[in-house]
Amino acid sequence: MCGIVGYIGTQTATEILISGLERLEYRGYDSAGVATVSEGKIQCVKAKGKLYNLREKLEREVNHSQIGIGHTRWATHGKPEEHNAHPHLDTLEGIAVVQNGIIENYRELREELIQQGTEFTSETDTEVIPHLIAQCLHGSDLSLLDAVRQTIPRLKGAFAIAVISAERPYELIVARQQAPIILGFGQGEFFCASDITALLPHTRAVLSLDNGEMARMTPLGVEIYSFAGDRLSKFPRTLDWNPVQVEKQGFRHYMLKEIYEQPAVVRTCLESYLNPNWHADEQPDFSPVNLGLTAHLCDNLEHIQILACGTSWHASLVGKYLLEQLANIPTTVDYASEFRYSPKPLIPNTLTIGVTQSGETADTIAALEAERARRENLEPKLQAKLLGITNRPESTLAQVVDRLINTQAGIEIGVAATKTFVAQVMGFYFLALDLAYRRQTLSNQRIGEIIEGLRGIPPQIEKIIETQADYIEELAHDFTQETEDFIFIGRGINFPIALEGALKLKEISYIHAEAYPAGEMKHGPIALLDHKVPVVAIAMPGSVYEKVISNAQEAKARDARLIGVTSAMNAQEAAHTFNDVLTVPGVEELISPILAVVPLQMLAYHIAAIKGLDVDQPRNLAKSVTVE
Template identity: 70%
Template sequence: MCGIVGYIGTQGAIEILVSGLEKLEYRGYDSAGVATIVEGEIHSVRAKGKLYNLRTKLEKETNISQIGIGHTRWATHGKPEEYNAHPHRDNKGRFAVVQNGIVENYQELKQELISKGHEFISDTDTEVIPHLIAEYYNPESNDPFMDAVNKAVTRLDGAFAIGVLCADFPDELIVARQSAPLTIGFGQGEFFCASDVTALVHHTNTVLSLDNGEIARLTPLGVEIYDFTGKRLRKNPRTLDWSPVTVEKQGYRHFMLKEIHEQPSVVRTCLEAYINPDWHSQNSDEENPITLNLKPEIYEDLEHIQIVACGTSWHASLVGKYLLEQIAQIPTFVQYASEYRYAPSPMMRNTITIGVTQSGETADTIAALEMERQRRSSCDRTYQARILGITNRPESTLGGMVDQVINTYAGIEIGVAATKTFVAQVIAFYILALDLAGRRKTITPSRMEEILKGLLQLPTQIEQIIHSEEPKIRDLAHQFPDTKDFIFLGRGINFPIALEGALKLKEISYIHAEGYPAGEMKHGPIALLDAHVPVVAIAMGGSVYEKVISNAQEAKARDARLIGVLPQNHHEDMFQDTLIVPEVDEILSPILAVIPLQLLSYYIASMRGLDVDQPRNLAKSVTVE
């Protein structure tokens, strides 16, 4: 949600902080601020609104401080006003704190601190942290700054990552993490911290992610890491394989458009990672062409699969359910992670639980998986947890808590509205379904070969769609300047694509849109239709093609404008507009059907002059409940 950055070293901190916040602006949108130490005093500058407003304020100042923290806010407690912006300070102005997360017991702590004479000026939960640190601060102790921060964080309930400055310690930056992401970057005589490595890759590719319950001291001499009990820890940094180029727009107007265009490469990379390059030369009756390298106990006596996810990842999981049931013949259940936490399914024997999250930090998904592990921990072997993660960030919180990760290899995604990470998650489900099908012998070798060959053709087919349909879609987008509602229809494996198409349009264009199973239109939603409500029908070739066409006819009879997503050579006169994709096996059609819907949403939002990459009220990684 919110984005935090920190720096200590030999350079001026302000520009590093602000440029880091610019890389994290997708995490917050309503206010921003920085704090530095200048001549033994905390100096803080905050601004309401976009980061541009903060930069404008800072340009009027001269600040050569070489230590600082910064924050871009996504409001949870308190309105988006400057007085609620981070950093927050104690009453004496000796401590400054930035936070990503939520302090769940802040009201209790606030009342305790007020009774001791502390005065609060914001509505936020974060403000209790600098006051709490000040309350515990004892200049006479052996390590007063670290001791005070450590005592304070042990009082906090919830998920949080914080960065802290103390005016009395101008050469120390302290950071701590509990269930919210925080990464430290290592430079030459300088150190960085951030909520996401996107803020770090311009400065270093050597990073270390803090784990839950860890606190670190950053000085110009190095980094010390402790757990919340005060025990010193030894951890090794890792080297990123990302370059600064991966977080630039590279000539595209928006990151979202760039990421739509990156999808052919993403699909190729993911397929190359998991499909044995020699599969076609092997004896297909004996060899599994998929190489997932999952532990044998994951597969043993497998009877059920349950999936927990949120948002776009939930839609990808619905496609996954179809694949796992139809290809691998395994009963599969998909639940919203936020609901599963409070109404879990009855425990089933020999069950894999899969958490799907592009960031690996989605709070509801992480909590659902942790709950599942705990409730199965005392069960016998057949009920014990087998937990997988599907994510774009194996180094994330998810990666550290599951038994194994299926990496989607999508590369960094900046646009808040997921595009390439959705496609990569769906590809991961194809790989898992085929892996299980090969082991369980639920499809014939010839059918396995058909699907694999079709998968390998998808990157080229996506490129074809972008080349042929993007200009048409760009023009089509201009025909909906005042549209207030859209309906998306799909059946079978493409019903989740109708949901995803509607979500994309809602997220970035602020047009109300709903996705429905096409056969359900006449059971209620058809009452919404008239000449002002466009209907997008996903009519891919296959077993339900004629059914979708029939359902679209019903919408046509109510004067709705029809837009068809159709395979080549399936032109239907009833559609006012058609978005054409290559002919493909029905089971592979979701990957192609979603591409024109992504482009349509993008160009409608762009035509309206909206902030495509940072839509209102949304954040890229939802790290709070």
């Protein structure tokens, strides 16, 4: 979950490194550092905390080096102190290494090195790597590439590393094993980074290393090798992304910008996947949704299992509802981190779906790989069928699954997911409609009604933002001082929205928040309620509306302040129950989750912003969780 940047070329390296790290700071911001080679020595500068601390230190330095590596850290091994910050050096300070991931056997390696006389200056797992590389180089005529290649087999775990050497100032070595690293190609200069966002200002030509690959970067070019030492032939691809996508564009925070981008994201999804030639009244013989799914994945399904974490898990719960109610397929949703250690019994004709915003979530990737492995060589009905839902089609997920649904959300910088959640939910609507059409579980007329409802979502989100933003910001002031707990409740398809609302609030405001099915309040959680605990109820018109209102009344009887998210058509009636009403345009219950989540995102945002917290980079979190 850390960020790596590397550069070799004709420009001064430090500014490229620090600006690249600033674009990766969402991956970790406990500490940071850069290392460069100048006059036969490695110059390493580190700082605790946010990147501006490192930038201030670098501004006091004079460094014209044209090669270097940088790192922004999300702490795993060792506290977020300067001595634990990357890059890490060997004893003679001739090798510098940055790493993303975890070296699982670092304790054994560390003990072995200590017995050989090596002194360590940090508590990190990474520090063993430069010492091991230095051992390979000592007294040998090995190249830096070969020294790194000989070191890698000793490392167990998931990692991406970048290495420079004082004695070899014209090469930078990069290696990947289960953690992302991307190469960038410029004019006489080359880059590496954990994410494309760091490369956008410099190049559109990029190449992702696959697992078990390494690269040697010099001013003359880039060479790709397997860990076995075989030279590989790979070609860059050209990005169609614009650097403007990763700018705030006048918004105070990235999160607010990304909330406002949601109508455009939904429009892009609709344009990408709905077949414009499909009309319900013409009885077409092709699907209304074009996901490019094969018969192998879709035919004769008896069961769907979804693996996800965090916000993606909440989107998957909405997906479960849609797949069961529209396509009539029994569906389970599991935490990916739990599934790989307690997999479900094998069910024939099972489609396994991995959902991850970044496409790099370690738990989800590992769970999918484990599912494929345990179904390998079984009879056809039990063999793995893997589908991925992600915002990053170039990610590791694409190498693991049979097919991807690209959620088309564009780059999301804010750590708390907003537009990518909505895009994932849209992906599930499309999948459920496609399968419902294939299985004939819905009439064409009903499919057409749902599609028309989805087409209306973008202007409806715009209306929520236009009419509710000021009111929600004003309301947020009431919860920034003494409020320590929030309860969110919902039922049916909107219970996952209650979960997502609670997660957004706790992630960025640090207010404890929990979500419950509304009917479960009286079975225990109601004991928590008093006038200090606000309750947010998602009460959208539909099959469970009256039940949610009744459950909210139970909370009101315990003096809780009630905030209702409901249809504008019900606002007057809802005012009799709720102290505060957040309205969304009237839609059928099946479509309502995408609208209901928007006021909850805005409420969480404004509470955190008014408290003066770092909305985009909340404490202890990182955007792409690439460690278990």
